[in-house]
Amino acid sequence: MKEHDIYEHEVLVIGGGLSGLRAALASLEEGADVAVISKVHPLRSHSVAAQGGINASLGNAPKAENDTWKDHAFDTVKGSDYLADQDAVEVMCKEAPDVVLELEHMGTVFSRLDDGKIAQRPFGGAGVPRTCYAADRTGHNLLHTLYEQNISEDLTFYNEYFVTSLVRKNGRILGCVSWDFEEGKVVGFASNVVILATGGYGRIYNRSTNALINTGDGAMLAYDVGVPLEDMEFIQFHPTTLYGSNILITEGARGEGGYLLNSEGERFMENYAPEAMELAPRDIVARAIITETEDGRAFEDEFVHLDITHLGESKIKERLPGIRQIAKDFAGIEPVQEPIPVQPGQHYSMGGIDVDTFGRTCIDGLFAVGECACVSVHGANRLGGNSLLETVVFGRRAGEKASEQLDERGSYDMNMIQEKMEEDRRMIDALLNTTEGSPYSEVMGDLRETMFEHFGVYRNEGSMKEGLLKLKQIKEDYDSIKIDNENRRFNTALVRALELRSMIKVAETVVLGSLKRKESRGSHYRRDYPERNDEKYLQHSIFTKTEDGPEVDYEEVTITQFKVKERGY
Amino acid sequence: MRLRVYRYDGKEEGYDDFTVPDKEGQTVLDALFFIQEELDDSLSFRYSCRGAVCGSCAMLIDKVPRLACRTQVQEVKEEEVDIARYQALEEGKSVSDDHILIEPLPHLEVKKDLVVDMDKFFENYGKIEPWIEAKKGLEKEHLMDPKRVRELEDYTNCIMCAACFGSCPVNGEKEGYLGPAALAKLYRFHKDPRDKRERLYLADHENGWWACDFYTNCRTVCPKDVPPNLGIGNARRELESEEDED
Ligand SMILES: Cc1cc2nc3c(=O)[nH]c(=O)nc-3n(C[C@H](O)[C@H](O)[C@H](O)COP(=O)(O)OP(=O)(O)OC[C@H]3O[C@@H](n4cnc5c(N)ncnc54)[C@H](O)[C@@H]3O)c2cc1C
Ligand code: SF4
Ligand code: FES
Numbered sequence: 001m002k003e004h005d006i007y008e009h010e011v012l013v014i015g016g017g018l019s020g021l022r023a024a025l026a027s028l029e030e031g032a033d034v035a036v037i038s039k040v041h042p043l044r045s046h047s048v049a050a051q052g053g054i055n056a057s058l059g060n061a062p063k064a065e066n067d068t069w070k071d072h073a074f075d076t077v078k079g080s081d082y083l084a085d086q087d088a089v090e091v092m093c094k095e096a097p098d099v100v101l102e103l104e105h106m107g108t109v110f111s112r113l114d115d116g117k118i119a120q121r122p123f124g125g126a127g128v129p130r131t132c133y134a135a136d137r138t139g140h141n142l143l144h145t146l147y148e149q150n151i152s153e154d155l156t157f158y159n160e161y162f163v164t165s166l167v168r169k170n171g172r173i174l175g176c177v178s179w180d181f182e183e184g185k186v187v188g189f190a191s192n193v194v195i196l197a198t199g200g201y202g203r204i205y206n207r208s209t210n211a212l213i214n215t216g217d218g219a220m221l222a223y224d225v226g227v228p229l230e231d232m233e234f235i236q237f238h239p240t241t242l243y244g245s246n247i248l249i250t251e252g253a254r255g256e257g258g259y260l261l262n263s264e265g266e267r268f269m270e271n272y273a274p275e276a277m278e279l280a281p282r283d284i285v286a287r288a289i290i291t292e293t294e295d296g297r298a299f300e301d302e303f304v305h306l307d308i309t310h311l312g313e314s315k316i317k318e319r320l321p322g323i324r325q326i327a328k329d330f331a332g333i334e335p336v337q338e339p340i341p342v343q344p345g346q347h348y349s350m351g352g353i354d355v356d357t358f359g360r361t362c363i364d365g366l367f368a369v370g371e372c373a374c375v376s377v378h379g380a381n382r383l384g385g386n387s388l389l390e391t392v393v394f395g396r397r398a399g400e401k402a403s404e405q406l407d408e409r410g411s412y413d414m415n416m417i418q419e420k421m422e423e424d425r426r427m428i429d430a431l432l433n434t435t436e437g438s439p440y441s442e443v444m445g446d447l448r449e450t451m452f453e454h455f456g457v458y459r460n461e462g463s464m465k466e467g468l469l470k471l472k473q474i475k476e477d478y479d480s481i482k483i484d485n486e487n488r489r490f491n492t493a494l495v496r497a498l499e500l501r502s503m504i505k506v507a508e509t510v511v512l513g514s515l516k517r518k519e520s521r522g523s524h525y526r527r528d529y530p531e532r533n534d535e536k537y538l539q540h541s542i543f544t545k546t547e548d549g550p551e552v553d554y555e556e557v558t559i560t561q562f563k564v565k566e567r568g569y
Numbered sequence: 570m571r572l573r574v575y576r577y578d579g580k581e582e583g584y585d586d587f588t589v590p591d592k593e594g595q596t597v598l599d600a601l602f603f604i605q606e607e608l609d610d611s612l613s614f615r616y617s618c619r620g621a622v623c624g625s626c627a628m629l630i631d632k633v634p635r636l637a638c639r640t641q642v643q644e645v646k647e648e649e650v651d652i653a654r655y656q657a658l659e660e661g662k663s664v665s666d667d668h669i670l671i672e673p674l675p676h677l678e679v680k681k682d683l684v685v686d687m688d689k690f691f692e693n694y695g696k697i698e699p700w701i702e703a704k705k706g707l708e709k710e711h712l713m714d715p716k717r718v719r720e721l722e723d724y725t726n727c728i729m730c731a732a733c734f735g736s737c738p739v740n741g742e743k744e745g746y747l748g749p750a751a752l753a754k755l756y757r758f759h760k761d762p763r764d765k766r767e768r769l770y771l772a773d774h775e776n777g778w779w780a781c782d783f784y785t786n787c788r789t790v791c792p793k794d795v796p797p798n799l800g801i802g803n804a805r806r807e808l809e810s811e812e813d814e815d
Contacts, residue, residue: 044624
């Protein structure tokens, strides 16, 4: 550290999940001085929770020998309801086999076929088994591998630092400001390049499969310094999350033959998707469960049953051990004997920071990768197994590109950083000194409920307008939230309050985007406009910050080789 | 349910009692959040995934190291966990029937309330040089026998929560002992058929393989069923048989 609590590094990566660690490694290998800043130890990042796997057209599985990157790209574009940018999808699918093999060479213990090759499993929306996996702990294994590789390169980590602002000057990034949990003080970082890798914004919803820390901080940071956000209204909901904690119950449980039953004991999917039944696409099953709930056929007006008891004890123990463990640990239920209570929950944030295929934003030196970014490869709906892929493909590309730019820059500008530090110090002091008002937890609870109720699985004008009013109130309440303790060190309440600030700003864009997009596409389903409208909305929503809140504009989707068609399954 | 929670603010230490309403399926982590949100927002603890996968929330719950997010409040008193006793468990308040006792993980310095210094734990991990050194520049993946993969998984499943470190009597006595997790990790790399280097020697010293007294607390408390004790035993046998050959 130099004077005034400002650290200096050529490349600063904000976020220690898969995308951040992959970007850091790429820059390190190019010889740059790199540091990773993260609000939790990198191994605690949300990436660690990913279960199912990562897509690449390796063609290892029997019957998949002829798989190609083009097939992968087609499935991705179709799955996106044609909103993905096809040039970006091509980049991702072409590089997929290489990044996955590279991870294997770095030490990831992938599950194997009998012939010793990396095993691949079928996943929703894919024509052939294309998803490489490490049991049902793929994210865990990949994250540990990348952490190990970075340790071997002696990467610098700043763990438990919460980034509160980016600093820019005339279209160029200068660094960032952050809150050091342990010391309880504001510190600055000066750098040539900043790579945002802060993950998604799932926790603006009260029912979410995401880690509690996924609060959209990175999107807010970029938006605040004038970088547009893209397609924020597209939120993926998973149909089966455990009632109570909303921990993911993988599709595998239905894949193995599980039934969904309403409170009248009916396999209600008969009425929604008589052919595919429980295995219809995620959005369709999620909507069916909400309809059952609204029509009074849910248990306690909250959940339906996922019944796997008929599979028998031995099959459950052999094929679904993880699910059994989750049901036991988190709902106190033995799924061999009892059905599992499930309800739809938020699962993935398709929208994010507007970037090109190298992760570059419109600000010189500022990059974004992973779930916080929108390249856009997922469009209106992400396919399972594509987001882990996105983190490593675009993490690597951004890390490499970032290190190319280092020579062009002059010395660091400390004045601007100090000014921003002073500003954030005042903001934090104000938070700590407010003792009258609502506790952060109340306001956070209101926000999450509002988002799920009014901007959830089903949307319509009337309800969303109500939600908009509630959000206005929530914003006002935030201005007077109180913290009842003045500790500076490890002040959990303060960090939660800072997260809430991000959540509210991000939610505003989700709200605006949902209201303005008068069609249904992928995850965005409007009861008042149930059809897709390509003439008007085959367009990305682009959000920019103004004095009076966000503004939305529309931008062409890049279409290369795949013609826009109906998305039938 | 009543929770008796250890508190430390950098100056004073003590315990606070809180009453948390009973709720079906409530975990200790949920209860801590309830306290933090409704009763006393100065309480500090670590969390992230709330699903027993990230390793943030290991702490001493009724004198047993466990993940707060994986421990049901209603089951703490019913669950019998049989571990060998050690010094750290004799310190602080004792367990009683009318509340759940929540304390920071032993053998690591307390920073605030339930937040401990994990640096020492990760330094030990760093000492075993936890990265693979495999052949570079291959065009395809290394082929691996699925059986070997399943054996390795026993060790790769570790989430670095340090519950074992806090449960190990030897870690309490021997300041420099690498501890179960670091040794299990070293064994994982040693067993990886792709790894090209000698490894066992990295812990062939009094603070490594040879310090373990096989209390097996590590195995009992591990939330991921990792068996550090088995890895340590195997490593010792291999080293001993190498010596015999010399
Ligand atoms: C239950 C579940 C299962 C999933 N399974 C799969 C799967 O099988 N296949 C698949 O492809 N995808 C899956 N996904 C999606 C995938 O896991 C994520 O999209 C991906 O891991 C995101 O990685 P990331 O690096 O972008 O962000 P994250 O892993 O979320 O990391 C974000 C990082 O940013 C840091 N950070 C955030 N804000 C700040 C701040 N203000 N200051 C400092 N640091 C900050 C955090 O500390 C963290 O280190 C799953 C998701 C869920 C919820
Ligand atoms: S071996 Fe088990 S208890 Fe020890 S750190 Fe790993 S997961 Fe935690
Ligand atoms: S919060 Fe992640 S293991 Fe408990």
